Amino acid sequence: xxxxxxxxxxxxxxxSKWDALWESEGTFRFDRTKTRDEIFAIDTPPPTVSGSxxxxxxFGYVQTDAHARYRRMSGKEVFYPMGWDDNGLPTExxxxxxxxxxxxxxxxxxxxxxxxxxxxxxxISVSRRNxxxxxxxxxxxxxxxFENLWRTMGLSVDxxxxxxxxxxxxxxxxxxxxxxxLARGEAYSQDAPVLWDVDFKTAVAQAELEDRExxxxxxxIAFGGADGSxxxxxxxxxxxxxxxxxxxxxxxxxxxxxxxxSSVTSPLFGVELPVLAHxxxxxxxxxxxxxxxxxxxxxxxxxxxxxDLPTRAVIQQNGRFQTEVPEWIASSQGKTAxxxxxxxxxxxxxxxMADLLQTSGDLRTDPKPITHPVKFYEKGDRPLEIVSSRxxxxxxxxxxxxxxxxxxxxxxxxxxxxxxMGVRYKHWVxxxxxxWLISRQRFFGVAIPLWYPLDAEGLPDYSAPIAPDESDLxxxxxxxxxxxxxxxxxxxxxxxxxxxxxxxxxxxxxxTPQIAGHWVDDxxxxxxxxxxxxxxxxxxxxxxxxxxxxxxxxxxxxxxPWGHATINGWILDPDRKKMSKSVxxxxxxxxxxxxxxxxxxxxxxxxxxxxxxxxxxxGVMKIGRRLAVKILNASRFALGFxxxxxxxxxxxxxxxxxxxxxxxxxxxATAAFETFDYARALEVTESSFWSWTDDYLELVxxxxxxxxxxxxxxxxxxxxxLSVYLRLFAPILPFVTEEVWSWWRQGSVHRxxxxxxxxFEGLLGDPDVLARAGEVLTAVRRAKSDAKTSMRTxxxxxxxxxDPTTIHALRDxxxxxxxxxxxxxxEYREGSFVVEATLAVDA
RNA sequence: GGGCGUUUAGCUCAGUUGGUUAGAGCACUGCCCUUACAAGGCAGGGGUCGGCGGUUCGAGUCCGUCAACGCCCACCA
Numbered sequence: 001x002x003x004x005x006x007x008x009x010x011x012x013x014x015x016s017k018w019d020a021l022w023e024s025e026g027t028f029r030f031d032r033t034k035t036r037d038e039i040f041a042i043d044t045p046p047p048t049v050s051g052s053x054x055x056x057x058x059f060g061y062v063q064t065d066a067h068a069r070y071r072r073m074s075g076k077e078v079f080y081p082m083g084w085d086d087n088g089l090p091t092e093x094x095x096x097x098x099x100x101x102x103x104x105x106x107x108x109x110x111x112x113x114x115x116x117x118x119x120x121x122x123x124i125s126v127s128r129r130n131x132x133x134x135x136x137x138x139x140x141x142x143x144x145x146f147e148n149l150w151r152t153m154g155l156s157v158d159x160x161x162x163x164x165x166x167x168x169x170x171x172x173x174x175x176x177x178x179x180x181x182l183a184r185g186e187a188y189s190q191d192a193p194v195l196w197d198v199d200f201k202t203a204v205a206q207a208e209l210e211d212r213e214x215x216x217x218x219x220x221i222a223f224g225g226a227d228g229s230x231x232x233x234x235x236x237x238x239x240x241x242x243x244x245x246x247x248x249x250x251x252x253x254x255x256x257x258x259x260x261x262s263s264v265t266s267p268l269f270g271v272e273l274p275v276l277a278h279x280x281x282x283x284x285x286x287x288x289x290x291x292x293x294x295x296x297x298x299x300x301x302x303x304x305x306x307x308d309l310p311t312r313a314v315i316q317q318n319g320r321f322q323t324e325v326p327e328w329i330a331s332s333q334g335k336t337a338x339x340x341x342x343x344x345x346x347x348x349x350x351x352x353m354a355d356l357l358q359t360s361g362d363l364r365t366d367p368k369p370i371t372h373p374v375k376f377y378e379k380g381d382r383p384l385e386i387v388s389s390r391x392x393x394x395x396x397x398x399x400x401x402x403x404x405x406x407x408x409x410x411x412x413x414x415x416x417x418x419x420x421m422g423v424r425y426k427h428w429v430x431x432x433x434x435x436w437l438i439s440r441q442r443f444f445g446v447a448i449p450l451w452y453p454l455d456a457e458g459l460p461d462y463s464a465p466i467a468p469d470e471s472d473l474x475x476x477x478x479x480x481x482x483x484x485x486x487x488x489x490x491x492x493x494x495x496x497x498x499x500x501x502x503x504x505x506x507x508x509x510x511x512t513p514q515i516a517g518h519w520v521d522d523x524x525x526x527x528x529x530x531x532x533x534x535x536x537x538x539x540x541x542x543x544x545x546x547x548x549x550x551x552x553x554x555x556x557x558x559x560x561p562w563g564h565a566t567i568n569g570w571i572l573d574p575d576r577k578k579m580s581k582s583v584x585x586x587x588x589x590x591x592x593x594x595x596x597x598x599x600x601x602x603x604x605x606x607x608x609x610x611x612x613x614x615x616x617x618x619g620v621m622k623i624g625r626r627l628a629v630k631i632l633n634a635s636r637f638a639l640g641f642x643x644x645x646x647x648x649x650x651x652x653x654x655x656x657x658x659x660x661x662x663x664x665x666x667x668x669a670t671a672a673f674e675t676f677d678y679a680r681a682l683e684v685t686e687s688s689f690w691s692w693t694d695d696y697l698e699l700v701x702x703x704x705x706x707x708x709x710x711x712x713x714x715x716x717x718x719x720x721x722l723s724v725y726l727r728l729f730a731p732i733l734p735f736v737t738e739e740v741w742s743w744w745r746q747g748s749v750h751r752x753x754x755x756x757x758x759x760f761e762g763l764l765g766d767p768d769v770l771a772r773a774g775e776v777l778t779a780v781r782r783a784k785s786d787a788k789t790s791m792r793t794x795x796x797x798x799x800x801x802x803d804p805t806t807i808h809a810l811r812d813x814x815x816x817x818x819x820x821x822x823x824x825x826x827e828y829r830e831g832s833f834v835v836e837a838t839l840a841v842d843a
Numbered sequence: 844g845g846g847c848g849u850u851u852a853g854c855u856c857a858g859u860u861g862g863u864u865a866g867a868g869c870a871c872u873g874c875c876c877u878u879a880c881a882a883g884g885c886a887g888g889g890g891u892c893g894g895c896g897g898u899u900c901g902a903g904u905c906c907g908u909c910a911a912c913g914c915c916c917a918c919c920a
Contacts, residue, residue: 009879211919218920235920248920280918290920299918373919423847424915431916539914569848570914576855578913607856613848613913617855619869622882630880637879672859683857687867697879705878778886785874785886792877822877 003744005639009632011625014735015598019151027748028156031077032525040076041532042068043513043562044157045545046083046165049142050094054579055616056538057146058153058589060568062605064536065155066678067566069731072156073754074673079529081161081516084146086139087170087445088505089200089379095134095444096123103131103443105500128443135444139166149589153598154734156750163515165508166444171474173515174508175449177556178438179467181394182450186555187438189462191390193295193304194437197377198319198345202441203391204377204384205504206398206434207544214374214383217367218286221357223247223273224265231264231275232364234286236372238357239321239349240293242269242329242338245309249289251277256289267362268353269334276307295386297375298433315385317441321349346385390462392439392448392501396551398432410550414565417676418611421539421567428543436548438507445502449475451482458493466496510548513561534676535562539570539611566676570613587616599733600624606732609679627686628736631729634693635740638718641704644744645716647763652703652710653812654773655717656765658696661688662724663760664767669728670754678732685728692721695774702819710815720763724755772806773813779835780821789841795823797838801831 022028042064047057072078096102100119107127115134126134143164150157163170181187194203219238222230233247244266249256259275266273280299281290292303294312303309312328314321325338337356341349357363374383397404408429416422439448449468452460466482468475477498481487489495508515517526531553537545546565553561572578573585580586592601596618603624608614650656665688672680697718704714722740730737730749741749784793798821800810807828810817814826823837 211917214919216919233920237920282918282920286920292920297919299920302918373917375919420847427846427916433918543915572913574855576913609857611848612856615855617869619855623868626882629882633880633883635879640879680857680859683867693879694885698877701877701879781885782887788874790875790877791885792875 003639005636005743009636009739011597011599011628011632011736014739015152015154015593018735018738019154022156022748022750023151023159025748027750028072028078028080028158030079030158030161032528034077034528036528038075038077039079039528040068040071041079041517041529041534042081043516043532043535043549044080044082045537046085046163046509046512047146048085048090049139049146050086050091052586053145053149053588053590054571054586055589055592056571056579057149058601059571059605059608059614060536060538061150061155062153062602063568063608063610063678064534064566065153065157065734066602066606066731067534067536067673067676069156069734069750070673070678070681070754072750073727073730073752075753078156079161079516079532080155080157081163082147082150082155082157082159083162083512083516084139084143084164085505085509086135086143086164087166087508089202089440089442091135091139092131092442092444093379095131095138098138099134100124101126101131101134103128105443132444136166139164152593153589153602156734161516165505165515166446168474169518169521170508170511170515171446173511173520174446174503175473175475176470176520177511177514177552178503178507179449179470179473181552181555182465182467184555187392187394188435189390189392189439189465191388191462193301193313193386193388194391195298195375195377195384196317196387196389197380197382198317198385199380199382200377200442201317203389203437203439204380205437205506206432207436207506207547208378209375209384210378211373212376213371215369216372216374217369219354219357219367220287220364221291222267222362222364223291224267225259226262226264230364231259231289232287233289233291235291235296236370237293237296237346237350238353238363239341239346240296241266241291241353241357242321242326242341243293243312243314244271244273244291245294245304245312246273246292246307247275247289248278248281248292248303248307249275250281250283251279253281253283253288255283259289268337268356268360269329270331271328271334278303278307297386301386311388313388315346315387317387317389319345319382319385321346346383391437392503393435394438394507394551396432396436396547397429398434398436404429404432407547407551407554410554410560414550414560415563417564417566421542421565421611424539424542425547428547436551438504439501440504441500442502445505446474446508447476447478448499448501448503449473449477450499451477451485451496452499454491454493454495454497456493458491460497465499506544506548509545510552512549513553514556530557531560532562534564534566536566536568539567542567564676567611569608569611572613572615574616574618576615592618592621596621596625597628599628599735602732602734603627603682606678606682610676624733627689628733630693631689631725631733631736631740634689634697635722635726635743637697638722639744641711641715641718644719645712647716647720649709649712649716650720650763652713652717652816653765653769654696654699654816655713656763657767657769657771657813658692658717658721658765659760660764660767661770662721663757663764666724666728666755666760667757670756673731681728682732685725689725689729691774692725695777696721696770699770699773699777699813699816699820703816720759724759727752727755766809766812768805768809769812772802772809773817775833776800776810776817776835777820780823780837783835783837784839787839787841789839792822794840795821795837796840797827797836798823798825799827799829799834799836801829801834801836803833804830806833 099115104125450465600621
């Protein structure tokens with residue numbers, strides 16, 4: 001075909017040009033007629049669209065795309081969907097801030113509601129339906145922004161295979177999986193103490209906790225012993241004295257042995273409490289004896305459960321102390337004391353209690369300031385409280401050792417890339433201390449698809465939930481009516497109640513293989529893509545997304561959801577600090593794409609080793625850009641000579657020597673990609689490419705400008721080598737390689753065959769010829785550089801001292817070498833390697 | 844408190860089963876407008892491979908130990 005090589009090739013505009021062409025040509029469209037063994041399926045992470053765009057949003061995705069492109073060229077049909085994680089709290093929070101609204105489910109739907117231009121402060125309350133509409137609207141906008149970014153970055157996603165975790169299909173999938181978990185006994189509800197975020201007013205799961213160091217203080221407080229003596233405890237939460245249910249010490253603690261079985265009286269409130277023994281009590285902490293409250297921390301829950309203590313909960317779901325005086329506080333002094341903290345938040349109550357205890361003399365020393373870890377919801381701003389409430393759980397091995405062992409075993413069956421990431425999974429599963437709490441008292445999410453019958457008193461029977469038929473999914477039980485009931489019976493005695501809660505976002509995200517593969521509505525497709533080949537994701541969501549997906553797949557299909565888990569590293573700011581919004585060091589990709597080009601950003605991302613934390617590095621992006629420019633220019637040179645010449649013309653030893661090196665490179669790069677090491681593939685290709693341009697191109701230049709068989713050999717070699725380099729670079733640098741490919745080839749480079757050794761059959765020479773010639777050329781350049789003269793300076797006499805093998809190799813490259821060095825002849829002598837060049841300027 | 848990872852040139856990082864003189868790019872120095880490329884090319888200087896102790900003929904590489912940094916986890920009275 002005729003070539004169309006531009007005079008001044010440029011990177012400008014390549015992203016949009018090729019993105020548009022790939023889309024219109026359907027280059028990355030998934031061919032669903034392929035069978036499972038012909039398909040490479042990727043369980044793409046659905047990004048949280050309400051989150052900010054930052055470099056972490058680019059890093060892992062580009063690495064995965066490079067691998068996807070490699071597999072596609074290697075002959076696999078790549079199933080590469082894209083999802084948007086829009087359901088859940090991040091979206092609600094963004095909508096609240098963006099529009100200045102709060103959801104109040106008690107309000108009626110307002111059909112004419114339009115959010116104001118600027119968010120009102122204080123926020124206005126809107127109905128659940130209005131709120132959800134705002135969520136849908138805003139996430140749709142966010143998704144466009146993300147898709148544009150991905151397209152600019154060149155992700156070879158099939159943009160017809162998209163989903164959103166809140167869309168109807170995802171809801172149907174999520175509700176069906178939940179109902180099946182319920183039917184098999186893997187899901188259950190329970191009224192129990194849960195960790196509770198008082199601002200979001202929802203329960204949260206173990207996987208969503210984080211510890212934060214907070215200032216606090218130890219308060220040394222006296223309880224009254226039976227014999228009139230004092231029992232001193234230390235606590236960081238004196239406000240909880242009112243809901244204390246016991247004191248505990250270690251059974252072997254000599255100091256308190258005598259007290260076990262006796263009772264003490266709480267200060268101010270005068271409540272009589274037992275002193276008990278439990279081996280979780282640490283003699284070394286505080287005074288060695290602790291007060292157990294319902295509930296101050298998770299240890300309290302353990303003691304409460306294992307010692308069968310009463311429930312005296314005072315902190316309500318709104319985070320405040322209940323207003324009425326609890327019935328267990330009988331004394332008038334105690335009632336008075338409680339009224340002081342009634343209705344307060346814990347931090348306010350703490351100050352008040354400290355004052356009261358100080359006044360009463362029960363605070364025995366000044367509070368001792370400390371900093372200590374406090375549990376927070378990872379997205380929350382205030383410490384979690386523990387409240388009792390009914391919630392839905394999915395079994396995860398946290399309370400069942402045989403399930404735990406099974407899940408550990410499954411984790412070992414997964415290929416972790418890099419392998420040490422598997423340890424994180426193992427530790428997480430080993431450390432689970434309860435089942436997975438999936439219900440959330442929120443609004444924008446997949447509804448728990450259940451109703452409960454109401455008895456004659458109008459009280460729900462949670463033990464007999466009413467499930468919808470799978471064919472009716474998705475449903476919202478707060479508006480849909482269960483079979484056998486009339487809508488008028490909602491909330492009425494003898495009627496029904498719809499579960500008002502939604503599922504946590506992970507309860508749906510844990511089904512991405514089933515959602516993307518259309519488990520519910522397209523079993524044929526599902527069979528072709530499941531189990532998937534890889535799950536690429538970040539290390540921080542091994543405990544959530546990876547674990548929960550593995551769990552759901554185990555329950556539903558009895559197998560691993562994927563063969564490999566490729567875990568990318570963490571992104572750090574240019575100073576190697578963790579990027580965070582609050583620190584203000586978040587680096588966003590768009591300006592960088594603007595400045596360096598998408599390809600340079602891809603180059604940076606693919607320079608980060610698999611699983612290795614990587615800092616944003618503008619220097620690396622510059623190199624990437626330079627490499628892309630170099631590819632354009634070198635290609636222009638390699639394609640600058642007449643028509644295509646077949647490989648049969650390649651007969652010059654130096655040309656065959658170059659191809660021998662290239663064959664080794666292909667082998668090396670292929671092996672690297674096979675182990676998901678895109679970074680090594682890039683490294684070896686890049687380094688080979690630079691010496692190709694520095695040495696080989698310079699050596700054959702003069703010959704290539706000529707005519708005849710020797711010139712034809714050069715032309716054919718340049719073309720073959722260029723074709724190979726373009727294909728090796730294509731997964732990393734998709735735009736520039738496609739651009740050059742289009743100058744002289746039909747179709748997309750991304751749909752051509754990955755290079756193999758077969759292309760070099762019968763063309764391989766002695767790798768030494770080019771290598772030695774390159775060394776001599778470098779030595780001559782050095783001589784010219786030392787003489788501070790131009791590289792065009794003629795060499796009047798050139799002597800090479802070398803071993804016989806080298807001399808033999810050099811004779812094969814002599815004609816090219818003389819031209820490149822601008823010498824007229826070479827004198828050879830045997831000995832250790834030295835190049836002596838006399839330059840024309842020396843004469 | 845436990846685990847994982849990292850520590851190699853001023854900076855950012857490679858270094859594949861232990862094997863000549865430890866590599867690359869950036870930055871720095873010098874030279875060159877050579878008809879693919881001057882927002883480029885060529886050449887060069889620069890490192891006791893975190894500390895200590897082992898194994899070995901030989902250790903950046905394997906083992907032990909300590910330290911710093913990062914991340915994950917932990918029952919936080």
